[in-house]
Amino acid sequence: MELSGLMVLTPALCLCSMDKDSPDVHQDLNALKTKFQEMRKVVSAMPGIHLSPERQQQQLHRLREQVRTKNELLQKYKSLCMFEIPKE
């Protein structure tokens, strides 16, 4: 995962934190910012996260119930023979 880069950067940051004015720190900080921005883009494009997990479960349950009910309705009317067809 891209977020694991955070763990890689963290020790580098710690090492450079000894000298805050060194150019390496600035480079690492910029790289970190870029990674954060990319991470935000990726996360916003992820499907299914616009709903909370509870709402998502409710919607999933509702959809399953709809499919089951409609299947039962279709099965009922297709298998129902109201007229007896006389054998000629």
Add this chain to the structure above:
Amino acid sequence: MLAISRNQKLLQSGEENQVLELLIHRDGEFQELMKLALNQGKIHHEMQVLEKEVEKRDSDIQQLQKQLKEAEQILATAVYQAKEKLKSIEKARKGAVSSEEIIKYAHRISASNAVCAPLTWVPGDPRRPYPTDLEMRSGLLGQMNNPSTNGVNGHLPGDALAAGRLPDVLAPQYPWQSNDMAVNMLPPNHSSDFVLEPPGHNKENEDDVEVMSTDSSSSSSDSD
């Protein structure tokens, strides 16, 4: 001075440790959230599949609804027609007529040659499927309206009939009128009571009759 700098370094290392711990903690939270997001992504994919199935079922239900509607219309028409037929059957049962009466009426209608020309009919024959002027005048109404034409010596055609003679009105007046035709003009019970002399043929009169019968201005002639 050295002590102050050592304290400052100790404080800095403490802060850095806190920052590191916070970072590690945040990273852990991010990992958890990422797992949750992936799980939600799978659920979202399953929901999309279910939505497609729901759409397909909806179209199947709409198709079934159309077919049921058509069947309902057909059945409604059939039931209406059956009810109308039952009504007409009931009406026919209430006004039932015996077959013998119907056959009698059929005989009467066909006896006047109203439905089919007689076998001996030819163009020029004055007989018509409806009563002609001659026949109407020789009937009861005609005799009532024209008392001057009542038989010979004041006798009514009925007297002539009773005497066994043809009334003058029915006597053959035209060359093409034969005895059979004159007899046919009478009621059926009198047709066999008379023996008539055949009238003389006049060719001029025949031509006149042919012209008359084919004349389009004639009211009674009707080309068949």
